[in-house]
Amino acid sequence: MKLKILGGPMREDSEEYQNLISFCQSSGQEISLEWIDGQYWLHSDDPKENPVSVMIDRELERHLSYFKKSSIHKEILARALGIKSGVRPKVLDLTGGFLGDSLLMLSFGCEVTTLERHPVVSFLIKSALANSQHPLLANLNYIASDAETYLRAHSSQEVIFFDPMFEDANEKTLPKKEMRIFRSVVGKDLDAKDVWALGLSCRPKRLVVKRPRLSVALGNTPDILFEGKATRYDVYLPKE
Ligand SMILES: C[S@@+](CC[C@H](N)C(=O)[O-])C[C@H]1O[C@@H](n2cnc3c(N)ncnc32)[C@H](O)[C@@H]1O
Incomplete structure (x- = not known):
């Protein structure tokens, strides 16, 4: 069995279970998910x-609580998004992952639509959202979708944020756990350059790409x- 579910409410006849099984079968990957503190967590292949x-x-x-003591305007992500006093753009985050950037943008006061295409990551996001009740989540719209499909149907965007898994030879540091x-x-997100080009062609006010500092x-x-x-944020201003 390539899918291991440790605890929690998931039933084998549920659609989400079937989606995960199909992913494991088609990719050949072994996925192990454990129910901890009211949501599912992903195990790595390293038991340590x-x-x-x-x-x-x-x-x-x-x-x-951090932004009670420190100004949002000092954050380079906030500056990259074009946040100013009284200005909070609506952001489309093409690459949800573990929502790190989306949650930061929500705490800046932005409305955020977040996409994620990977079935396992999307499952983890949905499980984490179901275990959350923070009032700021009223400003988050999560959609399990590929960026290309979504952008082709919703090309009018104020700010697009893009953080693909895309390495180049200049990345020397080991990635975090x-x-x-x-x-x-x-x-790796091998289509990252195509998605970048599609994002730019939608002509948002800003397209913000997150990159390791030394990469191209x-x-x-x-x-x-x-x-x-x-980290570096590369900002494109397609309307100027
Ligand atoms: C580097 S991680 C993003 C991390 C995220 N910014 C965070 O703070 O947690 C990239 C994620 O984006 C997803 N992704 C990459 N390209 C995508 C695309 N074209 N459409 C939707 N999701 C994509 C990947 O599956 C992966 O989960």
Whole structure:
């Protein structure tokens, strides 16, 4: 059996179970999910590593308490998105993952639509959302979808945010634990350049691409760069 479910309410005749089984069968991957604290978590193939997921309410509270002491305007992601006093753009996050960036954007005060195409990651997001009740989640619209399909049907977007798993030779640092597990399950997003080009062709006010600091840009030279210690945000302004 390639799918292992440890505890929790999932039934073998449910649609979600069947989706996960189909993914395991078609990809040949072994997936192990454990029910902990009211939601499912993903085990890595290394038994020494703890399972990963996101505790959404806790993460949002952590951000909100941080922003009581520190200004949102100091955050490079906020500046990359074009956040200013009284300005909170609507963001389409094409790459949900464990919602790290979406939750940060929600805590900035943005309305966020988040997409995720991978069936296992999407299952984990839905499980985490069902275990959450933070009021800020009223501003989050989660959709299990591929970015290309969604953008072709909804091309009018204010700000598009894109954080694909896409490496280049300049990445020298080892990925964080969550990223390693992610990479083992999700693999590389080999269509990232095409998605970037499609996002740009939708002509949002901004297209923000998250990259490791030292890596090359996904597409053309960006109009603005925001650099942090390990991360860089490449901002494209297709309307200017
Ligand atoms: C690097 S992770 C994103 C991490 C996320 N920003 C966070 O903070 O947790 C990339 C995720 O985006 C998803 N993804 C990549 N390309 C996508 C696409 N074209 N459409 C939808 N989801 C995509 C992958 O399946 C993966 O879960």
